[in-house]
Amino acid sequence: MLSSLRLQDFRCFASLNCTIGPGTTAFVGENAQGKTSLLEAACMLLRLSSPRTRSKAELVRFGESRFGLAGKFGDTELKILGSPRTRKLYHDATPIEKATDYLAESGLVVWMGNSDLDLVQGTSSARRHYLDFTAAQLTPGYLANLRRYESALRSRNRLLRDAARSSTTPDTRTLDAYTQILILHGTKLIATRTTLVETLAPAAATAHHDIGGTDALETLHPTYQPATTTSLEETFATALPADLRRGLTTTGPHRDDLALTLDARPAARFGSEGQQRTTALALKLAQARLLHQSRGTPPLLLLDDIFGELDPARRRRLLQSLPQGSQKLLTTTHLDWAKDSPATPDTIYQVQNGTIS
Amino acid sequence: MQKIDYPPEVRALVSQLKRLPGIGARSAERMAVWVLQDRGGFAEDCARILGEAAERISACATCGFYLSQGNACAVCDASGREVNTICVVEQPTDVLPLERSGAFSGLYHVLGGRLAPLDNIGPEDLRIAELDARITSGASGETAVREVILALSADVEGEATANYLAELLSPRGISVTRLAQGLPAGGGLEHADALTLARALGGRRAL
Numbered sequence: 001m002l003s004s005l006r007l008q009d010f011r012c013f014a015s016l017n018c019t020i021g022p023g024t025t026a027f028v029g030e031n032a033q034g035k036t037s038l039l040e041a042a043c044m045l046l047r048l049s050s051p052r053t054r055s056k057a058e059l060v061r062f063g064e065s066r067f068g069l070a071g072k073f074g075d076t077e078l079k080i081l082g083s084p085r086t087r088k089l090y091h092d093a094t095p096i097e098k099a100t101d102y103l104a105e106s107g108l109v110v111w112m113g114n115s116d117l118d119l120v121q122g123t124s125s126a127r128r129h130y131l132d133f134t135a136a137q138l139t140p141g142y143l144a145n146l147r148r149y150e151s152a153l154r155s156r157n158r159l160l161r162d163a164a165r166s167s168t169t170p171d172t173r174t175l176d177a178y179t180q181i182l183i184l185h186g187t188k189l190i191a192t193r194t195t196l197v198e199t200l201a202p203a204a205a206t207a208h209h210d211i212g213g214t215d216a217l218e219t220l221h222p223t224y225q226p227a228t229t230t231s232l233e234e235t236f237a238t239a240l241p242a243d244l245r246r247g248l249t250t251t252g253p254h255r256d257d258l259a260l261t262l263d264a265r266p267a268a269r270f271g272s273e274g275q276q277r278t279t280a281l282a283l284k285l286a287q288a289r290l291l292h293q294s295r296g297t298p299p300l301l302l303l304d305d306i307f308g309e310l311d312p313a314r315r316r317r318l319l320q321s322l323p324q325g326s327q328k329l330l331t332t333t334h335l336d337w338a339k340d341s342p343a344t345p346d347t348i349y350q351v352q353n354g355t356i357s
Numbered sequence: 358m359q360k361i362d363y364p365p366e367v368r369a370l371v372s373q374l375k376r377l378p379g380i381g382a383r384s385a386e387r388m389a390v391w392v393l394q395d396r397g398g399f400a401e402d403c404a405r406i407l408g409e410a411a412e413r414i415s416a417c418a419t420c421g422f423y424l425s426q427g428n429a430c431a432v433c434d435a436s437g438r439e440v441n442t443i444c445v446v447e448q449p450t451d452v453l454p455l456e457r458s459g460a461f462s463g464l465y466h467v468l469g470g471r472l473a474p475l476d477n478i479g480p481e482d483l484r485i486a487e488l489d490a491r492i493t494s495g496a497s498g499e500t501a502v503r504e505v506i507l508a509l510s511a512d513v514e515g516e517a518t519a520n521y522l523a524e525l526l527s528p529r530g531i532s533v534t535r536l537a538q539g540l541p542a543g544g545g546l547e548h549a550d551a552l553t554l555a556r557a558l559g560g561r562r563a564l
Contacts, residue, residue, distance in 0.1 A: 171480060173521050178517050
């Protein structure tokens with residue numbers, strides 16, 4: 001459980017300190033006052049990853065050179081000092097060298113927000129990020145594999161790009177040296193994603209019915225669609241001419257996707273806005289339930305402005321479906337919806353212009 | 358109003374010091390102040406030693422370790438080394454730790470870096486051709502080298518360099534090995550991170 005959160009020069013907040021209760025904490029305010037940044041801070045502190053950006057420079061308050069985040073999670077005081085180029089991690093004021101060690105002591109997080117609609121409507125990268133964020137929390141070593149894969153991919157792409165631009169062929173052995181790393185780590189990524197989707201698919205189908213209620217007549221069926229079904233060795237060998245021509249690695253796990261169908265019809269093309277929203281929520285609810293199952297304790301739920309957008313029936317069903325006893329941080333512009341809701345906030349903070357009260 | 362700045366000599370000193378790895382503007386300034394205040398002859402000694410080192414030290418044409426002008430290479434010329442094993446390292450500074458381990462008595466080969474396409478470092482920038490030549494040397498191309506040990510970093514660039522060398526050398530019929538990764542000696546399990554433990558488990562051995 002997260003019991004406190006402190007921000008220093010993070011996004012629009014100069015300095016902020018708030019205590020967080022075990023139940024539901026609501027941050028209420030107009031748009032563009034910094035509500036979402038508070039949830040982002042909690043996500044960053046617990047998972048070292050932001051759902052909004054991958055650039056640390058964006059997190060630093062304008063005109064400052066670094067940000068600080070801290071908070072008490074369970075018995076451990078977590079702290080991050082970040083600047084555009086660096087990041088220092090602490091447990092109880094002791095420096096932690098490796099992100100994996102930091103994350104091992106930290107909690108699990110599920111983020112639900114309006115941008116979740118990208119899971120259905122957006123490009124495959126949104127769905128890959130969803131799979132990666134889930135797998136990283138469930139499978140030790142997944143994140144390290146992913147980072148090494150990405151690092152080798154950048155190098156391989158640079159070799160291909162430089163060669164394509166100068167109309168030469170890259171040194172085969174150097175290219176191969178990186179291809180082998182892609183094969184080594186990519187194979188592990190595919191294996192983890194395969195087993196993940198196997199457990200995720202039935203959970204998502206159930207979650208979809210739980211949220212949609214009688215409106216959700218269709219069955220949601222997420223299927224893992226690896227960019228390639230042959231072995232990676234064969235894949236990269238076959239794709240080499242295309243890679244050379246286009247100056248980048250054209251296929252591989254970095255092009256994987258998660259297909260979403262409602263009764264065999266692609267949700268992105270055939271679903272109504274409401275059906276798509278239910279689908280996106282179902283994926284996140286399934287994520288929450290999977291994390292709850294694996295760790296035994298429910299994950300921290302970060303709910304960014306989602307309740308205003310839902311009709312009362314689906315809102316009630318979603319709230320009832322969330323893992324029992326989970327701690328929730330939510331943002332909203334108004335609390336009218338909460339009057340007859342099962343998740344009446346225990347603590348309410350008003351957020352205005354980078355301060356809270 | 359005219360802007361006040363250090364005299365050009367001080368600025369030149371600071372900007373040179375700033376070029377050293379790991380030295381930022383503030384540290385460079387502090388070092389410059391120290392050098393200028395010092396009356397023990399540091400500046401003169403340092404200038405002379407720097408000049409001599411830059412002039413007299415080069416890389417050994419065979420192994421790539423530091424070579425002092427007019428002297429034989431301390432690594433290649435050492436007696437009693439096993440000539441059929443070569444240990445490949447990235448930098449000259451990697452040689453001494455391996456020597457101190459006392460567990461290796463073969464020859465060394467310093468690459469002078471590792472493959473890093475993002476920094477524009479390719480095989481031609483490393484001493485790979487020299488390694489190749491060392492292995493093929495001898496009449497009619499036969500070689501005395503039976504094993505090449507790759508002692509490179511465990512990051513992606515080091516891994517890629519190891520892959521490159523393995524592919525280059527394996528058709529020669531010599532065995533190519535790399536250092537094992539695992540638990541630090543004398544350390545308890547509780548101090549090892551997850552990745553190290555996973556690799557230590559993967560590389561376990563029968564007793």
